[in-house]
Amino acid sequence: MKRDCGFSSSTPNFCALCDARERSVCAELTTEEMKEVSQTMAHLPVKEAQTLIKEGEGSEFLFVVVSGSFRMVRMLEDGRRQIVGFAFPGDYIGMGEAVENDYSVEALEPSLVCRFSQKYLDEMAGRHVGIKDRLIAKGRTELHKAQDHIVILGKHNAEERVMTFLHMLRKQLGGDEIYLSMSRQDIADYLGLRLETLSRTLTKLKKSGDIAKLEGRIVELIPLAESA
Amino acid sequence: MKRDCGFSSSTPNFCALCDARERSVCAELTTEEMKEVSQTMAHLPVKEAQTLIKEGEGSEFLFVVVSGSFRMVRMLEDGRRQIVGFAFPGDYIGMGEAVENDYSVEALEPSLVCRFSQKYLDEMAGRHVGIKDRLIAKGRTELHKAQDHIVILGKHNAEERVMTFLHMLRKQLGGDEIYLSMSRQDIADYLGLRLETLSRTLTKLKKSGDIAKLEGRIVELIPLAESA
DNA sequence: CGAAGTCTTGAATATTATCAATAGGGGTGG
DNA sequence: CCACCCCTATTGATAATATTCAAGACTTCG
Structure with missing residues (x-):
C-alpha cells in the first residue's frame, strides 16, 4: 500500500491543515501575525526516504509535520542504528538555530511539512511573546516523549x-x-x-x-x- | 563513606558556587538583575533520600543543583521503577509552572539546591529576554541527555x-x-x-x-x- | 514473470532473569 | 569496643528469553 501526503499541490487555504491540529507554532497567532509569518514560511512535500535533516549538521529551519511521518535516526560508532523517535502530524522537527542536530530525520512515507526560518522565528519572537513559550512547551513535549521511550526500553x-x-x-x-x-x-x-x-x-x-x-x-x- | 553537601550553612557570597558552573539561569544576569532575583530565590539543603518533587504533582519551583546528586524516578503501573535520569551540579530540576511532573526527584546524598519561583521567573522573563532563551536551551540539554539514555538502553x-x-x-x-x-x-x-x-x-x-x-x-x- | 527487498519461521546458542543463599559494611546499643 | 542487625551487594544454579545464522515466504515493482 502506498500513501500520498494528502495534499494536492495548490490547496488554497493551506494553513487550515495546521491550525486544525492546534499544536503548531502558528496556533496562537492572530490572522495579522499569520500573514507576517507566511512570508518566510513554506510548505514542502517530502518524498519517501528523503532526509529532511542530517545528523551532525546545523539546521536553519524548524519544521512542523503536516501529514505523513518521519523517523529520527542516530547512527552509533559501531554502525548500529538507534531510532530515537518518530514524528507524526503536529510534531515539531528541528533543534534550534545554530545547534548541531544529533540525529537525522527521514520521511517514512510521502509527507508534507511546514518550514519556518529559525532566524526569522527568533527575530519575530522579540515582538510576539507567545512564540518562545511555544518553543519551551515544545521542548517539554519532546522530553516527555523521550521519557516514554525510555520507559519502553527499560x-x-x-x-x-x-x-x-x-x-x-x-x-x-x-x-x-x-x-x-x-x-x-x-x-x-x-x-x-x-x-x-x-x-x-x-x-x-x-x-x-x-x-x-x-x-x-x-x-x-x-x-x-x-x-x- | 558519607558525603556532605559541601556547604556550611552561612556561606557569604553564596551564588559564586552557582556562577562558577556558568550553566544556571543566573549566569547571564547582571549584578543588578541578580539582586532582583535573589529576593525570590532560596538556597536549600536537601537531606539524603528526601523527595524534592513528587510525581503527579505540579511544582511551583525550578531548582538548580548546586552540590550533591538526584535521581528522577518514574513508577510504572505494575510497581516497577524506571529511573529516567540523574541530576548533578549545574543541572536543572523542574518542569515548568502548572505542569504536572511525570517523575519524582529524590536526593541521592546530602545535597544543595538553588530554588526559583516559577511564577516569578516567568514574570521576570518579560523584562529580561535571556531567561526564556536559557529555558529553551535547558530543554535542549535535557532532551539530548534523554536521547543519550535511549541510546544506552537500545x-x-x-x-x-x-x-x-x-x-x-x-x-x-x-x-x-x-x-x-x-x-x-x-x-x-x-x-x-x-x-x-x-x-x-x-x-x-x-x-x-x-x-x-x-x-x-x-x-x-x-x-x-x-x-x- | 522475475528480482529485490521485506517479513516470517526454524533450530542452536548466548545472554539475561529468577530464585535462593551468602557475604560485606555501617550504625546502634549493650 | 564488640556483637548484632539491617541493608546492600555479590555469587550460584536454573529457567526463561533474546540473539544469531539460515532458509523460506510474501510483496511490490519494473
Missing part, C-alpha cells in the same frame, strides 16, 4: 515493549486500527530488539489474542474498556 | 550499557575516578537491567580489565587515549 521483555509501542501509536494517531508507516527494522531499532525478535513477538501477540489483527503493516488493537 | 548487552553509563558519568563529573552516589539498584533501574545482572557485569568488567578499580561505590576507568 521494560525487560519484548512483548511488553511491543504492546507499549502500539499503545503509544494508538494514542498518537487515534483509533484502534493502526497503519505502521515504518518498517519492521525501524520498529526493532526503536525498541532495542532484533528484527526477528520483533517479528516473532508480533505473531505471538496475534496468536494469543493481545492484538486483534495483524496484516502486514496494519495492526488492530483491542479497544480500550470504557469507564463509566 | 544497546543489546549489559556490558555495553554499563560501560556507556560509566563513560557518561566520567564526562559529567570529570576525572577517571568516579564515586557512585547512587545504589546498584538505582543504576540497574536506570539501565533496564536486574540488580544481579548489573552486579555480575561490574565484576566481569573488573576482571577483564575494562575497569581499573571497583571498590564498592568507587569505580576507576581506564584513562582516555590522548590525541596529539
Whole structure:
C-alpha cells in the first residue's frame, strides 16, 4: 500500500491543515501575525526516504509535520542504528538555530511539512511573546516523549515493549486500527530488539489474542474498556 | 563513606558556587538583575533520600543543583521503577509552572539546591529576554541527555550499557575516578537491567580489565587515549 | 514473470532473569 | 569496643528469553 501526503499541490487555504491540529507554532497567532509569518514560511512535500535533516549538521529551519511521518535516526560508532523517535502530524522537527542536530530525520512515507526560518522565528519572537513559550512547551513535549521511550526500553521483555509501542501509536494517531508507516527494522531499532525478535513477538501477540489483527503493516488493537 | 553537601550553612557570597558552573539561569544576569532575583530565590539543603518533587504533582519551583546528586524516578503501573535520569551540579530540576511532573526527584546524598519561583521567573522573563532563551536551551540539554539514555538502553548487552553509563558519568563529573552516589539498584533501574545482572557485569568488567578499580561505590576507568 | 527487498519461521546458542543463599559494611546499643 | 542487625551487594544454579545464522515466504515493482 502506498500513501500520498494528502495534499494536492495548490490547496488554497493551506494553513487550515495546521491550525486544525492546534499544536503548531502558528496556533496562537492572530490572522495579522499569520500573514507576517507566511512570508518566510513554506510548505514542502517530502518524498519517501528523503532526509529532511542530517545528523551532525546545523539546521536553519524548524519544521512542523503536516501529514505523513518521519523517523529520527542516530547512527552509533559501531554502525548500529538507534531510532530515537518518530514524528507524526503536529510534531515539531528541528533543534534550534545554530545547534548541531544529533540525529537525522527521514520521511517514512510521502509527507508534507511546514518550514519556518529559525532566524526569522527568533527575530519575530522579540515582538510576539507567545512564540518562545511555544518553543519551551515544545521542548517539554519532546522530553516527555523521550521519557516514554525510555520507559519502553527499560521494560525487560519484548512483548511488553511491543504492546507499549502500539499503545503509544494508538494514542498518537487515534483509533484502534493502526497503519505502521515504518518498517519492521525501524520498529526493532526503536525498541532495542532484533528484527526477528520483533517479528516473532508480533505473531505471538496475534496468536494469543493481545492484538486483534495483524496484516502486514496494519495492526488492530483491542479497544480500550470504557469507564463509566 | 558519607558525603556532605559541601556547604556550611552561612556561606557569604553564596551564588559564586552557582556562577562558577556558568550553566544556571543566573549566569547571564547582571549584578543588578541578580539582586532582583535573589529576593525570590532560596538556597536549600536537601537531606539524603528526601523527595524534592513528587510525581503527579505540579511544582511551583525550578531548582538548580548546586552540590550533591538526584535521581528522577518514574513508577510504572505494575510497581516497577524506571529511573529516567540523574541530576548533578549545574543541572536543572523542574518542569515548568502548572505542569504536572511525570517523575519524582529524590536526593541521592546530602545535597544543595538553588530554588526559583516559577511564577516569578516567568514574570521576570518579560523584562529580561535571556531567561526564556536559557529555558529553551535547558530543554535542549535535557532532551539530548534523554536521547543519550535511549541510546544506552537500545544497546543489546549489559556490558555495553554499563560501560556507556560509566563513560557518561566520567564526562559529567570529570576525572577517571568516579564515586557512585547512587545504589546498584538505582543504576540497574536506570539501565533496564536486574540488580544481579548489573552486579555480575561490574565484576566481569573488573576482571577483564575494562575497569581499573571497583571498590564498592568507587569505580576507576581506564584513562582516555590522548590525541596529539 | 522475475528480482529485490521485506517479513516470517526454524533450530542452536548466548545472554539475561529468577530464585535462593551468602557475604560485606555501617550504625546502634549493650 | 564488640556483637548484632539491617541493608546492600555479590555469587550460584536454573529457567526463561533474546540473539544469531539460515532458509523460506510474501510483496511490490519494473
